[in-house]
Amino acid sequence: MTNTATENAPATTSDLPVVAHWIDGAERVGTSGRTAPVFDPARGVPTKLVPLANGTEIEAAIASAKAAFPAWRDLSIAKRQTIIFKFRELLNARKGEMAEIITSEHGKVLSDALGEISRGQEVVEFACGIPHLLKGDYSENVSTGVDVYSTRQALGVVGIISPFNFPAMVPMWFFPLALAAGNTVILKPSEKDPSAAIWMAKLLKEAGLPDGVFTVLHGDKESVDGLLEHPDVKAISFVGSTPIAQYVYETGTRNGKRIQALGGAKNHMLVLPDADLDLVADSAINAGFGSAGERCMAISVIVAVEPVADDLIAKIVSRMKTLTVGDGRRSCDMGPLVTEVHRDKVASYIDIAAEDGATIVVDGRGVEIDGDPNGFWLGPTLIDALPTTSRAYIDEIFGPVLSVVRVPSYEDGVEIINSGAFGNGTAIFTNDGGAARRFQNEIEVGMIGINVPIPVPVSYFSFGGWKNSLFGDTKAHGVEGVHFFTRGKAITSRWLDPSHGGINLGFPQNG
Numbered sequence: 001m002t003n004t005a006t007e008n009a010p011a012t013t014s015d016l017p018v019v020a021h022w023i024d025g026a027e028r029v030g031t032s033g034r035t036a037p038v039f040d041p042a043r044g045v046p047t048k049l050v051p052l053a054n055g056t057e058i059e060a061a062i063a064s065a066k067a068a069f070p071a072w073r074d075l076s077i078a079k080r081q082t083i084i085f086k087f088r089e090l091l092n093a094r095k096g097e098m099a100e101i102i103t104s105e106h107g108k109v110l111s112d113a114l115g116e117i118s119r120g121q122e123v124v125e126f127a128c129g130i131p132h133l134l135k136g137d138y139s140e141n142v143s144t145g146v147d148v149y150s151t152r153q154a155l156g157v158v159g160i161i162s163p164f165n166f167p168a169m170v171p172m173w174f175f176p177l178a179l180a181a182g183n184t185v186i187l188k189p190s191e192k193d194p195s196a197a198i199w200m201a202k203l204l205k206e207a208g209l210p211d212g213v214f215t216v217l218h219g220d221k222e223s224v225d226g227l228l229e230h231p232d233v234k235a236i237s238f239v240g241s242t243p244i245a246q247y248v249y250e251t252g253t254r255n256g257k258r259i260q261a262l263g264g265a266k267n268h269m270l271v272l273p274d275a276d277l278d279l280v281a282d283s284a285i286n287a288g289f290g291s292a293g294e295r296c297m298a299i300s301v302i303v304a305v306e307p308v309a310d311d312l313i314a315k316i317v318s319r320m321k322t323l324t325v326g327d328g329r330r331s332c333d334m335g336p337l338v339t340e341v342h343r344d345k346v347a348s349y350i351d352i353a354a355e356d357g358a359t360i361v362v363d364g365r366g367v368e369i370d371g372d373p374n375g376f377w378l379g380p381t382l383i384d385a386l387p388t389t390s391r392a393y394i395d396e397i398f399g400p401v402l403s404v405v406r407v408p409s410y411e412d413g414v415e416i417i418n419s420g421a422f423g424n425g426t427a428i429f430t431n432d433g434g435a436a437r438r439f440q441n442e443i444e445v446g447m448i449g450i451n452v453p454i455p456v457p458v459s460y461f462s463f464g465g466w467k468n469s470l471f472g473d474t475k476a477h478g479v480e481g482v483h484f485f486t487r488g489k490a491i492t493s494r495w496l497d498p499s500h501g502g503i504n505l506g507f508p509q510n511g
């Protein structure tokens with residue numbers, strides 16, 4: 001299959017529409033003179049340009065967010081809650097519009113785009129409960145005539161830097177809570193699919209959000225560094241690949257900021273011999289090939305405790321034959337990869353696995369597609385007997401490539417999973433409750449599924465991995481998300497009464 005993106009490209013990209021920044025409650029044309037192309041991955045052509053902000057634009061965005069902060073912070077909780085609630089209503093009514101935008105820039109099928117919006121909407125709904133989430137504690141008469149109480153207050157301007165694979169859900173992991181808590185937000189979306197962010201900014205304005213409270217700044221490393229280094233940005237939530245997550249964490253904390261930086265993943269599914277292999281096969285297909293494997297919670301390795309591997313592989317292969325690959329607007333099961341470069345990188349791992357002695361059971365490079373031949377296609381791929389020393393095992397591939405590693409025992413499986421560098425998600429498939437309970441205790445991973453292949457916690461729990469999958473100690477959304485976007489204050493109060501007075505330089509003691 002030939003896939004040259006340039007074949008269908010216009011003679012010059014300067015005719016393409018340019019996505020705008022969103023600053024001070026309005027679209028702003030980029031002035032840096034730098035842009036990047038945004039592709040329709042199912043057609044393999046650039047359809048837009050995204051501006052890449054320079055220092056002046058970064059400064060203007062931060063100044064606008066800083067100016068908007070005091071009034072937004074001081075708006076009553078009830079009024080902030082009303083705006084978030086209204087945003088939820090608008091989002092729920094019109095999410096189909098955003099799903100189409102996501103499919104046209106990311107490539108994932110429409111139903112999957114709607115699915116990510118719904119998971120993001122859950123966090124909006126959680127943020128509607130902000131009055132309860134911001135409640136402090138109160139202890140009366142801790143010492144004679146003295147009361148102590150605590151509150152949580154907004155930080156100021158906070159940044160969100162998001163990856164290409166969830167252009168709606170990942171920003172929504174953070175901004176609903178950040179806004180509801182009284183912060184102003186600058187979102188730096190992925191330059192690969194920037195338009196969903198602008199769509200959400202317009203919807204927030206329609207919901208009544210004051211100008212300057214939510215900003216979208218498009219860009220690349222220069223924008224990220226601008227946010228990381230600016231003293232007026234108090235915290236940053238980052239999601240992306242591990243090397244950049246580590247860089248963001250180290251640079252941000254060095255600059256005195258609060259940082260949560262979620263990184264890459266390599267998620268394993270441990271299959272015990274007593275598991276229901278039909279359930280396992282369905283789950284492996286869904287979790288391995290959904291969104292073309294471009295999910296941080298995708299299953300990329302099946303660790304099969306023998307003797308199940310042969311039967312399981314046969315069941316997976318028969319299901320793979322039924323999958324349709326094509327344009328996400330055409331009711332296919334799986335869409336293209338996000339860019340040509342990424343598709344080629346993912347495909348290169350199939351060669352690496354073969355060179356390292358693995359068996360390529362199904363090779364997605366020959367896939368038949370329902371769509372434009374110039375799209376960034378790679379079909380579902382299944383690899384058996386992948387050595388754990390191969391780069392195809394060690395690296396995050398982030399594509400529709402599912403590998404099988406065979407092990408003799410549960411203990412060997414756990415050892416393999418725990419020896420990996422990542423710790424985002426994992427799943428065990430078994431009918432043995434004792435084994436599942438042992439697994440949840442022994443496994444060194446942040447999110448565990450028991451007969452559930454993609455264990456993304458609901459919004460009122462927190463999302464985040466261990467090891468190289470999360471830098472920082474606070475996860476996304478849930479109570480940890482509320483804590484990340486607020487800081488606590490404890491107030492010790494005494495109202496004067498006739499018993500006060502007297503000088504005492506000793507450390508205050510209760511009495």
Ligand code: NAD
Pocket residue numbers: 161162163164165166170188189190191219220221224225239240241242244245262263264265295296396398424464465469
């Ligand atoms: P990426 O790291 O390339 O980009 C993420 C963000 O960082 C983007 O906004 C990008 O503009 C910016 N960026 C890129 N290079 C940079 C640099 N050198 N300096 C500063 N900023 C830079 O990631 P991606 O390819 O967009 O997304 C896929 C990755 O994200 C995968 O590794 C995936 O596992 C990970 N991810 C993790 C989670 C999670 O919850 N742990 C969720 C979604 C995606």
